[in-house]
Amino acid sequence: MTDEDSWTAPVAEAPLDAVVRVPGSKSITNRAYVLSALATAPTRVRAPLDSRDARLMLGALAALGARSEETPGGGYLVHPLNPARIHVEETVNVVLGNAGTVARFTPALATLGSSPVLFDGDEAIRRRPIGPLLQALRDLGADIDDDGRAAPPFTVRGHGGLPGGRVDLDSSASSQFLSALLLAAPATEKGVTVRLVGGNPPSEPHIAMTLDMLRRFGATVDRDGVEFHVPPARLSCPVYTVEPDLSTAAPFVVAPLLTGGKVRIEGWPSSTTQPGDYLRGLVTQLGASVSLDEGGLTVEGGGSFSGATLDLHEVGELTPVIASLLCFADSPSVITGVAHLRGHETDRLAALAAELSGLGADVKDTEDGLRITPAPMTAGVFHTYDDHRLVMAGAVLGLRIPGIDVENPATVGKTFPGFVDAWSSMVTA
Ligand SMILES: O=C(O)C1=C[C@@H](OP(=O)(O)O)[C@@H](O)[C@H](O)C1
Numbered sequence: 001m002t003d004e005d006s007w008t009a010p011v012a013e014a015p016l017d018a019v020v021r022v023p024g025s026k027s028i029t030n031r032a033y034v035l036s037a038l039a040t041a042p043t044r045v046r047a048p049l050d051s052r053d054a055r056l057m058l059g060a061l062a063a064l065g066a067r068s069e070e071t072p073g074g075g076y077l078v079h080p081l082n083p084a085r086i087h088v089e090e091t092v093n094v095v096l097g098n099a100g101t102v103a104r105f106t107p108a109l110a111t112l113g114s115s116p117v118l119f120d121g122d123e124a125i126r127r128r129p130i131g132p133l134l135q136a137l138r139d140l141g142a143d144i145d146d147d148g149r150a151a152p153p154f155t156v157r158g159h160g161g162l163p164g165g166r167v168d169l170d171s172s173a174s175s176q177f178l179s180a181l182l183l184a185a186p187a188t189e190k191g192v193t194v195r196l197v198g199g200n201p202p203s204e205p206h207i208a209m210t211l212d213m214l215r216r217f218g219a220t221v222d223r224d225g226v227e228f229h230v231p232p233a234r235l236s237c238p239v240y241t242v243e244p245d246l247s248t249a250a251p252f253v254v255a256p257l258l259t260g261g262k263v264r265i266e267g268w269p270s271s272t273t274q275p276g277d278y279l280r281g282l283v284t285q286l287g288a289s290v291s292l293d294e295g296g297l298t299v300e301g302g303g304s305f306s307g308a309t310l311d312l313h314e315v316g317e318l319t320p321v322i323a324s325l326l327c328f329a330d331s332p333s334v335i336t337g338v339a340h341l342r343g344h345e346t347d348r349l350a351a352l353a354a355e356l357s358g359l360g361a362d363v364k365d366t367e368d369g370l371r372i373t374p375a376p377m378t379a380g381v382f383h384t385y386d387d388h389r390l391v392m393a394g395a396v397l398g399l400r401i402p403g404i405d406v407e408n409p410a411t412v413g414k415t416f417p418g419f420v421d422a423w424s425s426m427v428t429a
Pocket residue numbers: 026027028100101173174175176179202203206316317340
């Protein structure tokens with residue numbers, strides 16, 4: 001049952017036997033759009049994600065002077081940024097929603113124009129970290145006015161280009177700070193050399209994704225440990241095809257462990273930088289059998305599984321779904337390495353501890369993760385804090401527990417507007 005406010009997640013009454021298609025990767029789509037806007041000729045982005053975050057990115061780029069048009073057969077043709085289209089004196093608005101990729105990747109682009117650009121979004125994005133990125137952009141020559149808030153709303157005043165140069169960056173709160181500097185680097189006058197200081201950035205696969213996609217658009221990228229160098233470059237990539245989103249696939253991949261039977265995810269790439277590929281190893285460790293062929297990934301599961309100690313530092317966005325899964329293990333689990341999740345869409349560690357414990361499991365948030373001690377769980381409301389991945393986590397619980405009412409299911413539209421239908425079809429297939 002779905003109404004505007006809640007959705008009763010379906011229980012799997014029998015082992016699953018389903019084939020699922022998930023939409024394009026948010027992270028690849030939004031990088032492809034940014035790089036297309038910085039290219040010298042239009043790029044056709046094929047099979048992109050169509051969701052709130054992806055639309056916000058297209059909207060931001062349009063506001064900054066890079067228009068895009070839908071192409072027959074799906075996807076978008078993204079035209080290069082034309083800084084001259086931004087009129088002096090008029091303030092341009094970029095709407096961030098709660099999209100980390102839009103908030104972190106687009107401010108550098110506003111330095112290329114010649115008018116003030118105001119960045120703001122949902123209440124939640126005002127609480128997410130961005131200060132070290134704004135400071136690094138200033139160090140590279142950007143003119144940014146944030147009234148000392150180190151948060152949206154802030155204004156970037158374009159002066160027709162970003163000088164670039166060497167900069168130290170603490171990217172420990174989000175890998176997106178580093179990705180943002182690297183994505184913009186080819187468009188700077190001197191290129192950019194970033195030296196990481198502070199703690200190790202999370203989400204290493206997303207950094208690898210940034211480097212890989214820069215290279216595909218023709219940039220040169222050198223990495224020497226904690227130092228990255230990207231010289232100025234003329235970017236181009238006539239066609240870019242987006243992979244399915246393997247993080248969005250997470251609840252579907254783990255489902256057979258809870259229900260038995262099998263689920264096939266179509267289009268799983270044989271080689272990828274996406275963090276979601278970690279799931280293949282994880283579900284194997286938990287007793288599923290997994291086979292990857294040219295057409296996709298098949299996961300077959302069933303039976304009980306033991307808890308695990310997992311460092312999810314590199315794949316933090318998978319935590320909500322994995323935490324729900326581990327509530328059904330036959331021994332306790334510990335998740336570490338994800339302190340930065342307190343600065344995601346919501347404080348995910350606090351939210352998961354509250355919601356999973358509220359339904360009966362014993363889940364505690366620690367300084368950098370979760371301690372999960374399984375216990376019988378019962379029906380109730382699973383609050384989602386306007387976080388798409390909490391909707392997915394609630395759906396996973398519902399496979400085994402009747403009466404899980406997932407609050408505000410529409411918020412899953414950040415990355416997968418069709419999630420509720422796709423999930424229900426999988427469960428009833
Ligand atoms: O660069 C990206 O596309 C992303 C990087 C990660 O951010 P953090 O490093 O802030 O966790 C990830 O969690 C987010 O969903 C997408």
